[in-house]
Amino acid sequence: MLDERKSAILRAIVNQYISTAEPVGSTHVAKYDPGVEVSSATIRSEMAQLEREGYLIQPHTSAGRIPSDKGYRYFVDHLSTPGRLGPTQRQEVKEFFSTSHFAIETMLHDTSKLLATLTSQVGVVIGAVPGATTVVGAQLVKLSPKSGVLVFILSSGDVERIEIEIPDGADEILIQETSAYFQKCLVGAKWGSACEKLDEITEPQLEGVIRNCQSALREAQDRSKINPSSNHVFVDGASHITDAFGAVDTVRNILSILEQQYLVVTLLKDILDRGTSVSIGSEHGEARLADCSIVVAPYSKDGEPVGTIGILGPTRMKYSEALATVAIVGNQLTDRLSETN
Amino acid sequence: MLDERKSAILRAIVNQYISTAEPVGSTHVAKYDPGVEVSSATIRSEMAQLEREGYLIQPHTSAGRIPSDKGYRYFVDHLSTPGRLGPTQRQEVKEFFSTSHFAIETMLHDTSKLLATLTSQVGVVIGAVPGATTVVGAQLVKLSPKSGVLVFILSSGDVERIEIEIPDGADEILIQETSAYFQKCLVGAKWGSACEKLDEITEPQLEGVIRNCQSALREAQDRSKINPSSNHVFVDGASHITDAFGAVDTVRNILSILEQQYLVVTLLKDILDRGTSVSIGSEHGEARLADCSIVVAPYSKDGEPVGTIGILGPTRMKYSEALATVAIVGNQLTDRLSETN
DNA sequence: TGTTGGCACTCTGTACAATAGAGTGCTAGA
């Protein structure tokens, strides 16, 4: 733990650096920060100590100091005052969630856009993974002599769509019967256990088609386990990173991460697993994001956590604002998803 | 039309500039290009003329020339030799389209990734818009006392999912009856005219629910007309633009365009409407893309054009390669989509 | 008449030195 004065100095440095992006020197802290009432010389010696302890970094001998990841971490954990959204932004969130959004997917996509506009950072939303949801509708239709599509409606309101091959000789009637069989036997089942439900077949004449469907279903479910919610990652506002970083290389690195959706998913998941809501610089162990911080919040439906939202920006971001924004959007999203009950 | 020699010089300059990104001087053309057999002095005077006619630009007095948009245009239309893909890339495309892709959406998304990797540019795929497709399945299920979801399966294999409000007093049985009604009365109808089909209701007791569904359906269809295929734009490889442009501002501009999906859609649509497959720099009338070219190709299903693919890169891109790649991927995609019949 | 070699000219990029400015660490004194 840092003593009172060191804390004040660190806070001053982080705040100033966040707003100016320039290394801050002892004179600036002494002159412009009302929270520190000692001379620049004293601040200098404290700063030297803070650097020795790893909270600050000096880019070169005659420059001011900038916070290290550890410094930001201490700032976030102990020095940052809880932020509040401005009235305009508060209004924006409210309006967003009171307008109708058609499909859940669209809403989540728009939510990432909302996060991006509110914070001027990259907004990320990871979609709800079906799992504990139950099947509320099932239908099989033929599209061509050899192919068809199997559609499941889940209690979450999501629709799962699986392409299947239709065995030779399966006529329209057989398909309809199979469809009815699915509807009868799978509705009410847990989505996760739908596959096993098809093990014991009570209608032998349907066996051929059902086996095809079962294996396609298993394949689809396995795939979504390995690559969880592959098509449920929404990223928006990537252009904002060009505001934070002047070097094209840094921009490239960050973009290349954002393009790999599974990376984004695991990244955010790891942060939540660690039990935190902020991950700073090197903490998330991905070299290309060494200059970035990520702020996340989970969202739930009916008390069950179903997804994650977050923003990604430079380590010198306004953490309290970011945390407040992510928290409020997460809550609103949770409310919105659960209200349908 | 340019005479033989001017053509050769322009071709040499475009080719060299594309591979080096440096303004090319008369000496380089004379020395390294086998297609031009005159002295540098002669080339100089030809270059001066080409500049006067608008094909070349001189960044400053003592620099070489770079092609103007008009220069690139002439190059693409008259000087470029039709390109072929390398064996590795050819193999990559082949493999891609012979592996199974589960949902169409996923396949299109992966196709944008394929385009990006093949060309090292930004890959864009605009999804098929349902329209002339017919309804092959319809189902209505209740999710909560007040809400439900209406699902249509289309002959394209796509699934449309519409959230609806359920009127008070509609019990489970009524919903099931309505669902059956939809199945009976809408299957076989054109997707575009499904709404009208619901005008004359033969089962008065279902009227309340059906009217709700009808208005939700109309709203959803209208929305997708105004903002065609809003959730069917797939962009991948955005990080590649950092390879082409060193200035962060340029990168920002391009990213900000790519983030606005409707802009991307209209942009590509305009190019196709103009009857071309390449749009160079200022031709697409979007200032932020002044340094970019776009190469597009349509793809079809069952002879009907249903969508567009394309790549976006710097004006100094390898046009013949780009054209070849986009063409082959477009064809393969068409084949793949149509084979299911 | 078209082509070419030669030459003066222009502009950029780089290397180098000098200088101003910001900031530090250290020390002696209150």
Added chain:
DNA sequence: TCTAGCACTCTATTGTACAGAGTGCCAACA
């Protein structure tokens, strides 16, 4: 324990000189 002062270090900027690349023009030539 704090602070004022000072010597020192490093960066960023400015100015200058110079090499390099490229041009336009002209006179000579085929």
